[in-house]
Structures are given as structure tokens and as C-alpha cells.
Amino acid sequence: MSLQERQPVGVTEDGLDYDALADLLGDRVIGREHHLNAEGFVVRPTDVEETLELLRDEAGFDHLSCLTAQEYEDRYESIYHLTKYDDRTQELSVVVPADPEDPVSESAAGVYETANWHEREAYDLVGVDYDDHPDLRRILLPETWQGHPLANDYHQDRPQLVPFQEHKNPLEDDHHDAESDTMFLNIGPHHPATHGVLHLKTTLDGEQVADVDPDIGYLHRCEEQMAQQGTYRHQIMPYPDRWDYASAGLLNEWAYARVAEDLNDIEVPEYAQVIRTMGAELCRIAAHMLAVGTFALDIYGDFTAIFMYAMRDREKVQNILEDLTGQRMMFNYFRLGGVVWDLPEPREEFFEQTRDFLDDLPETLEEYHDLITNNEIFQKRVIDTGVLDPEDAKSYGCTGPVARASGIDYDLRRDDPYGYYDELDWDVITENGGDNYSRFLVRMQEVEQSARIIEQCVDLLEDWPEDERTIQSNVPRTLKPEPDTETYRAVEGAKGELGIYVRSDGTDKPGRFKIRSPCFSNLSALESMSEGEYVPDLVATLGSLDVILGEVDR
Amino acid sequence: MSNEPRDAISGSTDPQTKTREARIGPDLDNRFNSKLREAFGSSPFILTKFDKFMNWVRGSSMFMLQFGIACCSIEMMHTYAVKHDLDRFGSGVPRASPRQADVMIVPGTIVSKFAPRMKRVYDQMPEPKFVVNMGSCAISGGPFQEGYNVIKGAEEVIPVDIHVPGCPPRPEALVYGVVKLQERIANGESSPVTVKPYELEQFGDLEQDELVDKLAAEIDEEDLVMRYNWADSP
The missing domain is CATH 3.30.460.80 (NADH:ubiquinone oxidoreductase Nqo5 subunit)
Structure with a gap:
């Protein structure tokens, strides 16, 4: 090149x-x-x-x-x-x-x-x-929607009509001849393999996928509008928890915290950064465990051992997070300029509980590897299926484990450092296969790396001098950034680059709040990954992409 | 586990146990003596109304629809999985097809595009069917209530039996909600099926107005549509 x-x-x-x-x-x-x-x-x-x-x-x-x-x-x-x-x-x-x-x-x-x-x-x-857009039609809202909701003249009270029509086979005409014919198959929006409410308009040629068009928007719950209605200081922070809801809450909160702190020039005390880093990595473990569990569920097709193991380990992480934040899933723990409260008392108990989890983790992962990674049947299903070339991955804007499994060495924790990551010792995991197996392997290894990070954070927190435990810096009660200040900041969420663009309009609420969701971009690559593959491989590919529809649709 | 029945039961039903043992003979393994059998005592039958018996059976063996929508579905998975294990209460096996399910847990935000599909899934479930609303979004729209695209609760579309509040509710709360539903079913109660604000209607049956005129070119007369009158939403 x-x-x-x-x-x-x-x-x-x-x-x-x-x-x-x-x-x-x-x-x-x-x-x-x-x-x-x-x-x-x-x-x-x-x-x-x-x-x-x-x-x-x-x-x-x-x-x-x-x-x-x-x-x-x-x-x-x-x-x-x-x-x-x-x-x-x-x-x-x-x-x-x-x-x-x-x-x-x-x-x-x-x-x-x-x-x-x-x-x-x-x-x-x-x-x-x-x-000159190849296919400019609505993506999140129904085709028949009237008006554009984030435009200035939109009236929310106007009635809307949503049809419930049969979907047409897009290839019917050009693939039809005496010998062959295509078949249109709806996968979703209510389907156990779609991880939520995703609708795949699939056209099959025999058992192979001739065309797949993800139809999203079944969980478009106006996250951007909600954020634009909230004040910077407190009202926006609860929403990020609900974007990527696979217990990745703190990672999402960090995306908002980072952009808002950048916009308002807020410093975060070092002690709070360590707590944030530890909490975020706990969330990453929980999110990856869910990805592994449901991926195995897609491949094996039943609520059996692996899914249960993954849930068991998530319970452990959620218990730790609940002790830290007070909630199992929707933490609302970060504040602009720090975190809401210090580690739970007695601290020793919290450290012990976290260490117990980390000590058990290598053995647990060994169990997963015995059950999944080394399983020949599993390997047959996932090796060399759903291959994503690095060039395609870049063009589709794939990030996170999906990009790293295609050999792209890209991780915002290292490349655009924030929090306490650059002080800690850990590695960015990459694999070169680009197939479903690589994506799975990347997630498993990232769990190990997250555990390394948490371990170092726990050590740091344990030795932190008592009079320097500042959890929040001084932040004004009302934040009003200069009008027309614009910024775009991203963090490494569980699924990849989670970015937020904010434009201030001089009030205490954002003028425009745009969320860049990693799942949205990753899912758009599905089409190129699964065309020509078998239907079961399409399901495996979707599972290995690990999309969370709350984040795709926002 | 002991093979012996608990003292409190075996003691109190001692006379009946003796009669029963005399009837069934000496060779039966003690493990076959269930608590139910103990309770029945010497008479191996009960008198009840058939309806009542059916309600009891219905409430004690429910198949859930595997229906994930949003955040709450993650907690719902935890409720099914180890530790909370909803199956202990006789209502744990998720079925992927609505045609095999009795109970639908609605775990998430319902948006305009999804409501017609949810209605269809509900319609596909065989009678009698029950609905548990999980979380604030399914109850009222929750934190997203003001959204331009959000239905203010699943009850605008389908009848709901139990509401479990929370964002998301803890698995314990969902277990409690499901057990409450079982109680209601055993008592023969369910929420009435009434006309809901948002129903699937044929496009041709809609009242003519500006919106209908505008879309007439895109939608067939026979197509089903759901019309949202946002201004009238609670």
C-alpha cells in the first residue's frame, strides 16, 4: 500500500x-x-x-x-x-x-x-x-414515520402509523429461474438467537445466505433525546447505564463522564480514577462473560452448563459491583469529577471478596477452555466462519474485540489513555484469524487482562493513604459550558469505541448529544461477514459480534 | 436428605399412615411417600371442583416465553439461571416459541416499531395466557417515558396480570412477581381482556384524516397497522 x-x-x-x-x-x-x-x-x-x-x-x-x-x-x-x-x-x-x-x-x-x-x-x-447514498431509507424508525424527531420543528404529539406488513424478498426477481429460487426468511425481531429485538431480513439460496439486511430500531428508545433533556450535572448520568446493559454500565458512564469533564474542564482526583478503572474492568468481565455465555448458547442451543457457568461468574462480579455501587446493573456510580462514594466499609472485606474472585478466576477460565475452546464440535462451528478482513473491519468502523480479532491493534485504553490505565501493566489482546473463534478467544483473554488490571487497582487502593482519599473534585452545582463548544470523546466500552459528541448551547443542558455506539458499527459489518455462509454460521457470527440492541438502537 | 418423612408430619398423621401402609402393603419404598400423600392420609382421593384443580395445575406448571427485549432481560436470564433458579417454583423453562408458552414476561421498553410485533407474539400464545410486566419501562415507559418513540407501558397494547417495578427489578423481585402470578392463577384470577388504546387494525378501517391520506399510497387497505395517538397517551 x-x-x-x-x-x-x-x-x-x-x-x-x-x-x-x-x-x-x-x-x-x-x-x-x-x-x-x-x-x-x-x-x-x-x-x-x-x-x-x-x-x-x-x-x-x-x-x-x-x-x-x-x-x-x-x-x-x-x-x-x-x-x-x-x-x-x-x-x-x-x-x-x-x-x-x-x-x-x-x-x-x-x-x-x-x-x-x-x-x-x-x-x-x-x-x-x-x-448518492446507495440506500437512503429510515434505519431506526418505521418507514412510515412522519417527520425527523431530532429536527427543530418536530412535534412529538403528532399521531403516527406503524404498519405490520409482510416483508418482501429483495432477490426474488433476479435470482429466479427454472433451477434455482431464493427463499426469504425473517429472523427476529423476537428470536432466541438475536440477543434481543433484532430483525434480520435474510434471503437464502438453498441453505446459504444470499442476502442479509439487519433491520434495527426495535429498541430505539430515544437515548439522545433523553440526554438532551437532562442537565449535565446529574440528570444524564443514569442513562448511559442503559445503553450497553450487559452490566457494562460503568464503562458507558465513563464515556459520558469523559466528554462532560472535557467540556467543563473538570479534574478527576487520582484516587477516584483508580476506583473508576477497577469498577470499569469489573464491568468488562461481566459483559464478556455474558458474551461468552450467550455465544455458547447460540452454538449449542440450550441453557446448559456453559451458560450457567457464565451466569454464576457474572453473579460474583455483580455482587462485588453491588457492594461498590449499590446496584446490580444500573450503577449510576460515576459523578462528574469523580465517583459518588468511596469503597464500602469495611474495606478489608471488600478487598478480600474481590481478591477471592480474582484468585478463582484462572481456574474458572480453565473450565471454560475445557468446555468450549478445546471442544472439537465448537471449533468446527466457529473456525473459519464469519471471517472479517482487517480492511473490511476498518472500513465498517469496527472496534473493540471485533476489530482486535481481525488483527487490528486498537484499544482506546492504551491509544488514547484516560483514567489510570497508562500507569498500569496490561496488554492489548489481538488475534489474526478474524473468524468467530478469534473473537471468542479475544474476549476470553481480555477477561484475564481485566483481572490483571483489577488486581493492581486493588493493591493501589489498599495502600492509598487515608487522608488522600478524595473521591470527587469540586464541581459547580450548575454546569453551563460556553455556548457552541463542541467536543467528541470516546472510551473503550465493552464492545469497542463508545464515543459521545456534545455541543453546548449556553444552557445547562446539551444542545446536541450524539452517541457513537460500537455495536451499531460492528453490526453493520454482518452483511459482509455472512454472505455466502450457511444459516447456522450466520447465527454464530451474530453471536460472536456480541451486539447489545440497547446500544445499537439507543 | 433423609428418607424418613419429617416428624411433624409423620407424627401427626401416624394413624392414617398406619392405615395406608396396611393398604399398600409392606414392600413400598418409603421415598414414594410424598408430602402430598401424607397430607391425603388414608384416603387416596380428594374432592374438589375440576376448575379449581385445573387452576392449581396451571399455576404450578408454567412455561415462560423466552422473550428478551432490553436491560431487564439480562436480569431475567439471571432469574432463570443458577442461584435464583425460577424453575424451583414450577415456572422456569423458557420456550422459544410463543405457541408453547403460557406466560410472557415483558422485560423492557416497548417502542413504536416493536409494539405490533409484541401484540402478534401475544396473540400467538395459546389460551389461557398470562403476562408479567418486568420493570418500569414495561409498566409506564420508565425513564424513557418522554421519548418520541416510546409506548407508555405494555398495558397500552396487551392485558397485563402482574407488574414488577424496578429498573431493573432484582431477580428476587421477579421471582416474587411470578409466585404472585401463580397464586392468582390458582385462585382463578386473571386480568380482563379489553380493547386497548393501541390495537392492530386494518388500514382500510381507519378513520380518514391527514395522516391516513398521506400514507394511502404506501399501505394497502388490508394491511394491519397500529396507530399511535401520542397526544392522548397518559
Whole structure:
């Protein structure tokens, strides 16, 4: 590839040189904006594809992390948040204003596959019309929905009609001849293998998948609207728990805490950072255990030993988390500037309980490996099925264990450090297979790494001097960031890069709150992973992607 | 476990036990003497109304629908799994098909796109059927009640027998809710099936208005639709 031969444009020793990037784009840049995380280049709605192509090929921006669309008084705006898989700290926003009367903007789906779904979402919720988009239809709301709910003139009380129609076979006409025929199969929205309410419109050719179109939105519960209605200080924090609800609450809360602390310039005491790190990794173990348990459930098809073991271990983690936070699942434990309370008293007991869990973990994992990893039947089902190439993974914006199983060495805990991770000793796990087996292996090994992190945190917390245990910094009661401050920040959630874009409008509530969900991007890759595979492999692939529909649909 | 019945029972029913033993002979293994049998004493039959007996049977052996929607379904899985083990109460085996299920636990937020599907799944369950609402979202929309897309409770669409509040309810709470449902069933109670605010209707039967006119080109007269009058929602 050309990138390996020469240095990408705009990269200097101390980071990005935005002026060099602006020179690269020439007169396509019609203005510059400053966001807290990156510079924003304003480009014309007709230059989007060219601009992004140049930035991807010449400047190495191979990761379209997120697309935010929003409506201002005088314009619509789409912001493409670009970054690099090799260096997450190098970020760039491409800001595309569109006409308020006729918001047409060129599609980026030709450059990044992930733009396809993101633009459909932006069209659905905000109403920006993407020109040359391959398939611009609603993605979260029903086809017959009236209006765009995050646009300014939307009336929530207007009646809506939702049809309950039979789905059509999209391939019926072009695959029909005397010998062969295709069959349309609905998987979901109520189906045990879809991990919630996902609907896969599958077209089969014999037993092979000829076309699969994930139909999402059956759990679209307006998370962005809810966040835009809440005040920064306390009212938003309970919602992140409910995005990725596989007990990954603290990881999600951290995404909001990080972006809001960035926006309001809040420092977090070191002691609180250690507690956060420990809690977040406990959540990661719980989330990965659920992924392993339900993945085995998909493959073996019954509520048997592995599922029960996974649940047993999750119970242990949930007990620890309940002692720490007071709740089993919806923790609401982080506060801006720290955590809500200190470790439970007596501390020794808490440390002992956590250590007991960690001490038992290697043996427990051994059990899983005996039952699953080394099981020939399991291996037959998952090795070399659902293969995702690294190039595809990057184009679809896959992150987290899904990307790492395709050999992409990308983990925000290390690449864009936050919390206490850079002080601790742990490894980023990658596998090169890209198949269902690799994704499973990555999760199993990440559990071990999380345990390592927790162990170090427990040691640190135990020796922390008593008079330096500050759990919260001083944060004003009402937070009103400067109007039109914009930032996009991400953390490594259980499923990958969980990012949030916030624009302040001068009040104590966000003007725009956009969630970049890792599951959403990971799920969009399903189509390329499962075409030509057998139906059971499609189910295995879906299981190994480990999507949580609450986070896909938000 | 001891093979002997507990003293309190064997003592109190001693005379009957003797009669029974005389009837069934000496060779029967003691383990076959269930508590129920002990309670019946010497007479191997009871008198009751058939309906009552059927209700008791129904409440004591319920098949749940494996129906995961949102966050609560994770706690629901914990309720089924080790430690809480809902099966202990005779209502634990989740069935993937609605046609094999008696009870539907609604564990999550119902949104506009899902309500017609949930209604259809409910319709597919054979009578008699029961519904347990798990968590605040299924009860009222919960933390998402103000959302533009959120149904203000499953009861807007289907009849509900038991509400288990919480966000999410602990597994213990769900177990309690299910046991309460069993009690109700054993007493022959269930919530009345009434017309709900949101029903599946044929498009052609809808009253003509601006919205119906607008969508007339997209939807067939015979297609089923669900109409949401958000302004009238509680």
C-alpha cells in the first residue's frame, strides 16, 4: 500500500499539523472551526466524497469514527469525526453545512462503508438528505414515520402509523429461474438467537445466505433525546447505564463522564480514577462473560452448563459491583469529577471478596477452555466462519474485540489513555484469524487482562493513604459550558469505541448529544461477514459480534 | 436428605399412615411417600371442583416465553439461571416459541416499531395466557417515558396480570412477581381482556384524516397497522 511507503500528510513529531492538511485539501476548505478534540474543516456539501477520499488516502485517516448531524437555526450540519486506527489521538472533524430549506449533502458511503448506516441514521433522526447514498431509507424508525424527531420543528404529539406488513424478498426477481429460487426468511425481531429485538431480513439460496439486511430500531428508545433533556450535572448520568446493559454500565458512564469533564474542564482526583478503572474492568468481565455465555448458547442451543457457568461468574462480579455501587446493573456510580462514594466499609472485606474472585478466576477460565475452546464440535462451528478482513473491519468502523480479532491493534485504553490505565501493566489482546473463534478467544483473554488490571487497582487502593482519599473534585452545582463548544470523546466500552459528541448551547443542558455506539458499527459489518455462509454460521457470527440492541438502537 | 418423612408430619398423621401402609402393603419404598400423600392420609382421593384443580395445575406448571427485549432481560436470564433458579417454583423453562408458552414476561421498553410485533407474539400464545410486566419501562415507559418513540407501558397494547417495578427489578423481585402470578392463577384470577388504546387494525378501517391520506399510497387497505395517538397517551 502507498501509505506504508510514504509518510501521511500532516503528521509531525508532535502530532497533527492542521495547516498542512488544509493545504492538502486546497480550496475545498471554506472555513475552519475549533472543536475541543480536533480542528474542524468546513467543506461544501458537494465536496464531501473527494475531501474524505483525500484525507483517507493521503493523510491516513482510515477510521470514520462517527457522524453527527444536527440542525441549527440557519443550517443543517453533518460532522464527520475522523481518526486513525494507528494513532487514535490524531483527530479531525469535517464539517459539512447544508441548506436549511433543502438539506442535501454528498454521501461518504463510497469512501467509508460505515458511513452508509451512519448517514441513514442522520437522515432518519435529523433529516439530512445524502446525495448518492446507495440506500437512503429510515434505519431506526418505521418507514412510515412522519417527520425527523431530532429536527427543530418536530412535534412529538403528532399521531403516527406503524404498519405490520409482510416483508418482501429483495432477490426474488433476479435470482429466479427454472433451477434455482431464493427463499426469504425473517429472523427476529423476537428470536432466541438475536440477543434481543433484532430483525434480520435474510434471503437464502438453498441453505446459504444470499442476502442479509439487519433491520434495527426495535429498541430505539430515544437515548439522545433523553440526554438532551437532562442537565449535565446529574440528570444524564443514569442513562448511559442503559445503553450497553450487559452490566457494562460503568464503562458507558465513563464515556459520558469523559466528554462532560472535557467540556467543563473538570479534574478527576487520582484516587477516584483508580476506583473508576477497577469498577470499569469489573464491568468488562461481566459483559464478556455474558458474551461468552450467550455465544455458547447460540452454538449449542440450550441453557446448559456453559451458560450457567457464565451466569454464576457474572453473579460474583455483580455482587462485588453491588457492594461498590449499590446496584446490580444500573450503577449510576460515576459523578462528574469523580465517583459518588468511596469503597464500602469495611474495606478489608471488600478487598478480600474481590481478591477471592480474582484468585478463582484462572481456574474458572480453565473450565471454560475445557468446555468450549478445546471442544472439537465448537471449533468446527466457529473456525473459519464469519471471517472479517482487517480492511473490511476498518472500513465498517469496527472496534473493540471485533476489530482486535481481525488483527487490528486498537484499544482506546492504551491509544488514547484516560483514567489510570497508562500507569498500569496490561496488554492489548489481538488475534489474526478474524473468524468467530478469534473473537471468542479475544474476549476470553481480555477477561484475564481485566483481572490483571483489577488486581493492581486493588493493591493501589489498599495502600492509598487515608487522608488522600478524595473521591470527587469540586464541581459547580450548575454546569453551563460556553455556548457552541463542541467536543467528541470516546472510551473503550465493552464492545469497542463508545464515543459521545456534545455541543453546548449556553444552557445547562446539551444542545446536541450524539452517541457513537460500537455495536451499531460492528453490526453493520454482518452483511459482509455472512454472505455466502450457511444459516447456522450466520447465527454464530451474530453471536460472536456480541451486539447489545440497547446500544445499537439507543 | 433423609428418607424418613419429617416428624411433624409423620407424627401427626401416624394413624392414617398406619392405615395406608396396611393398604399398600409392606414392600413400598418409603421415598414414594410424598408430602402430598401424607397430607391425603388414608384416603387416596380428594374432592374438589375440576376448575379449581385445573387452576392449581396451571399455576404450578408454567412455561415462560423466552422473550428478551432490553436491560431487564439480562436480569431475567439471571432469574432463570443458577442461584435464583425460577424453575424451583414450577415456572422456569423458557420456550422459544410463543405457541408453547403460557406466560410472557415483558422485560423492557416497548417502542413504536416493536409494539405490533409484541401484540402478534401475544396473540400467538395459546389460551389461557398470562403476562408479567418486568420493570418500569414495561409498566409506564420508565425513564424513557418522554421519548418520541416510546409506548407508555405494555398495558397500552396487551392485558397485563402482574407488574414488577424496578429498573431493573432484582431477580428476587421477579421471582416474587411470578409466585404472585401463580397464586392468582390458582385462585382463578386473571386480568380482563379489553380493547386497548393501541390495537392492530386494518388500514382500510381507519378513520380518514391527514395522516391516513398521506400514507394511502404506501399501505394497502388490508394491511394491519397500529396507530399511535401520542397526544392522548397518559
